[in-house]
Amino acid sequence: MSSMKPLRLAIVGFGRVGQVCAELISLSHDxxxxxxxxxxxxxxxxLPETLRSIPVTIHIGQAxxxxxxxxxxxTNxxxxxxxxxxxxxIPIVDCATLHGEALHTHKDTIRKMALHHGVPAIVGAGWDPGALSVFRSWFALLTPGGSTETQHHAGTSLRHTTMARSVRGVEDALCAEVRANDGRVQRYVYVELEKGADVDKITQAIRADPLFLGEDTQVFPVENLAELEQEGRGVVLDRRGSPGRFGHQHLLLExxxxxxxxxxxxxxAAARALLQLEPGAYALTEIPLSAMWGERAENAHRDWL
Ligand SMILES: NC(=O)c1ccc[n+]([C@@H]2O[C@H](COP(=O)([O-])OP(=O)(O)OC[C@H]3O[C@@H](n4cnc5c(N)ncnc54)[C@H](OP(=O)(O)O)[C@@H]3O)[C@@H](O)[C@H]2O)c1
Structure with a gap:
């Protein structure tokens, strides 16, 4: 049921976030x-094959x-x-990585420009700031006067391994322990290699080390370990209400x-909400959830209420 004309979006900056946005847009109907x-x-x-027909410009005015x-x-x-x-x-959505006062100042600047041109803008609409800010805000709303603890961690718990790094031809290495479905522990060793290094030899050397011997050890060469460390992130948000006459409330997001x-x-999601907004600048906490569902709002209303 798609009676509405699709909302036509421009992506400005085709890095990691821009590329995933493009992919998700091509998978959407609206x-x-x-x-x-x-x-x-x-x-x-x-550009990837599926995007070859999309115009690439160096200025928004040409789109x-x-x-x-x-x-x-x-962000800068x-x-x-x-x-x-x-x-x-043209209305905008940004996901600038700014928090607290800095985000507030950013929003204020954008608000003035947006009002001047008579269009809405949504700022800090990513994961953090963004969705996680909404969760944080909800947790605090439910437990006023409580305290929030936030822990960030690498989702797959990658750690540096000096053993693998000492193998000749290895620049740097990260190791993760993964539990297979049958309960066996597997070790994944990700290695960034020097030019011309022999992958097979390095794999054998790592597997033969007493530290890893007898373990199921897989070795994967990767281009960039720093990027790998960024992937698969995780967070625990732990909120405890203040003790007192209303009992203990404990909220946890993992x-x-x-x-x-x-x-x-x-x-x-923020882009879908734009057309319902008056000119000005908005943080994600100021946008109705139903607006972000776009044409699926009614279903979402039934499913999640
Ligand atoms: N809120 C959140 O949770 C969250 C999470 C992730 C990222 N972010 C933010 O999202 C933005 C993009 O992140 P990303 O990981 O996609 O970064 P990225 O992979 O480095 O991509 C940024 C892209 O912007 C363009 N660019 C680079 N330098 C530029 C410059 N000086 N002026 C204009 N354009 C430039 C480039 O695209 P072209 O080569 O196509 O010009 C580049 O690929 C950042 O502001 C980041 O802080 C926010």
Whole structure:
């Protein structure tokens, strides 16, 4: 049931978040990808097969039929990008990684520009800030005067392994223990290799080490360990109400996720809500949930109420 015209979005900055946004838009029924706006230096870069028909421009003004723009550039240039897009009267969503006072100031700046051009803007609409801010806010609302503890962790608990790193040809290594379905423990060793290193030899050397001997050890060469560490992040949000006459309330959120994917999802949800908003700037906590469901709002209402 898709009676409405798809909302046409431009993606500004085609990095990790921008690329996942593009993929999710192409999988959706109610959203369309109008254009990808890139820096001149990367505009000539190859796009994945499925996106070859999408216009790539170096300025938002060259893109046609854009209902809203998703700003996916580094946080320090978000404001500049926002200013250019708003000047064209195009509503925006950003996921700038700013918190507290800094996010407040950012929102204030965007609000002035958005009001001037008569369009709505949603700021800090990612995972954190974004969805996690909403959870935090709900937890606090339910337990006023309580205290929140937040722990961030790597979802797969990767740790550095000096043993694997000491093997010749290995630049750096991370190790994770994974429990297979039958309860066996497997060890995954991710290695960043020096140029021309022999993967088989290195695998054998790691497996033969007394530390790993007799264990089911898999060795995976990867391009970039730092990126791997970023993936599969996790968080525990633990909120305890203040003790007293209303009894003990204890709320717990344990989440493991790919931050890029969740951020892209939130940006699309926020974009769906844009058309219902008056000109101005909004944080995710100020947007009705039902608006973010878009055309699925009625079903969501039935399913989750
Ligand atoms: N709220 C959250 O939870 C959350 C989570 C993840 C990320 N973020 C934010 O989302 C944004 C994008 O993150 P990402 O991981 O996708 O970063 P990324 O992979 O580094 O991608 C950023 C892209 O922006 C463009 N770019 C780079 N430098 C630029 C510059 N100086 N001026 C204009 N454009 C530039 C590039 O795209 P082109 O080559 O196409 O120009 C680049 O690929 C960041 O602001 C990040 O802080 C927020």
């Amino acid at each position: 959203l369309g990808l109008a254009a990808i706006v890139r820096r001149a230096a990367s505009a000539g870069g190859k 046609r039929d854009v209902d809203a723009a998703l700003i996916c550039v580094p 240039v978000v404001r500049e990008a926002a200013s250019q897009i708003l000047q064209h009267g 989440a493991r996720f790919d931050e890029t994917v969740l951020t892209a999802r939130i940006m699309l």
